[in-house]
Amino acid sequence: MSIVVTGATGHLGRLALTHLLARGVAASDIVAAGRNPEKVDALKSLGVRTAVIDFADPATLAAAFEGADTLLLVSGSDLGGRVEQHRNAIDAAKTAGISRIVYTSAPRADSTDLILAPEHKATEEYLRASGVPFTILRNNWYTENYASTLAQVAGTGVYAASTGEGRVASASREDYAEAAAVVLTTDGHEGAVYELSGDTAWNGSDFAATLSEVLGRAVAFEPLTPDAHTAALRAAGLDDGTVGFVVGLDANIATGALDKSSDDLSALIGRPTTPVADTLRTLAA
Template identity: 45%
Template sequence: MTVAVTGASGQLGRLVVEALIRRGAGPIVAIVRDPAKVADLAERGVEVRQASYADAEAVERALTGVDRLLLVSGNEFGARVDQHATVIRAAERAGVDLLVYTSIPGAEDNPMILAEEHRGTEEVLAKAAVPHTVLRNGWYWENYAGALPAAVASGVLYGAAGTGRVAGAARADYAEAAAVVLTTEGHAGRIYELGGDERLTYSDIAQAMSQASGAPVRYQNLPGDDYAAALEKAGIPAAHARALADADVAIGTGVLDVTSGDLRKLLGRSTTPAVEVFRAALNG
């Protein structure tokens, strides 16, 4: 059974390929825009095929002989629904047996700006002929790694999530779950709401940062507009800053407080604690 992963040079895609290798899957196909970025995977027996999400002909060539496909959501915001649809149509034409897509929790009514294109992609999938599974990935604890050095240095973690909880997990946990779905049976037609065992407020996350670093860190909540302005002042592009602040405000309403237990069930183990992810990030 041939298993392919798009975006295999990215942070999540590469981890999925690594998890597939550990599970003894094969043949494994890594679909990337730049093969040089996965030369190490090619040396380990992974077949590398070149294609971008926007190139329908290249994607279809890349899917030749593929039985199961992980479509890792792209990063070209504003173009993602069309690009994802290109891959979905190519998978239909190539006769892929199962397409697995990485989405966001509660996509159908998630208010985040970041959810809009996931919702659009799921709507395309719902009408597609290819059998599919949706992995609604919750937040990665690594999402907070960028703020970690400044929080440790200043003693303050800033955000706009209030007392909302995040059921986060390590990126590798979500990657392993994807590998499980790609290599086992009974997942077609399923939507998995994925979140970690820990359900932390931002105050809890600040405490985990403190525990990982040994330095005191507290959480300072800001109104969404103020947080967006602070992010922009720190050098983050305005549109990205607005999306990040918008995500925090939505977190405050509970949209990432996933309680399904689906991730733990797929993994067959507990998820990785935030403090372990933060400690690894600090040790670099």
């Protein structure tokens, strides 16, 4: 079995490599593919094969996918350009004869108003139409996304957001990467769509309490209106695009877009998902 992992130099892809090796996949059967030549070259220390790819250059994809059985298509990070990039990868995989594509998508991608979902929905639709057998991993939020929040709150003692009473069922990247490795190395996942989320969904007050525990200081949750949140972010010097994204995401959270969707993640990895506090402690350290 030969497995290609795209985004292998990124956080999720790199962890997926680790879990594939831990599950007994021979390093020689893994192709770690990424865009940055230096970072890709560094992965050779794991013993895996490597490939420099560019989603915008189908020729690089064809070379990386040649002879492979399975593709872990870690969604790209170029917002606004991902649909075309993912289509190129799916087309190249089909041409190469890859027998299954595992794609990392967004929660409830086909029915949500989540600001990040449209590109994932379009990719899922293209993947289904391609005729290539697939598994879709709809990853909820990564707890690690709050690394910058942790640093800011450590200085102010305030966690401010316009999420209302909305909840986030985040899990660690480690959890999601392990689930991907399980799906890549075990049978019975063809055609499956997994809604992956943490075991516990937390709201702003819960998160402030967790931050208090991790930081060893009192942290208060300051609920903001979207307008007040916008004004605060602009005052902090953020550009309009970033402000719109952050406030839009909080609005999604307020209406339940990142709430718990299923127990699929803990079922796949065979253990409870990593508590938010544990991930935050690692980040704080």
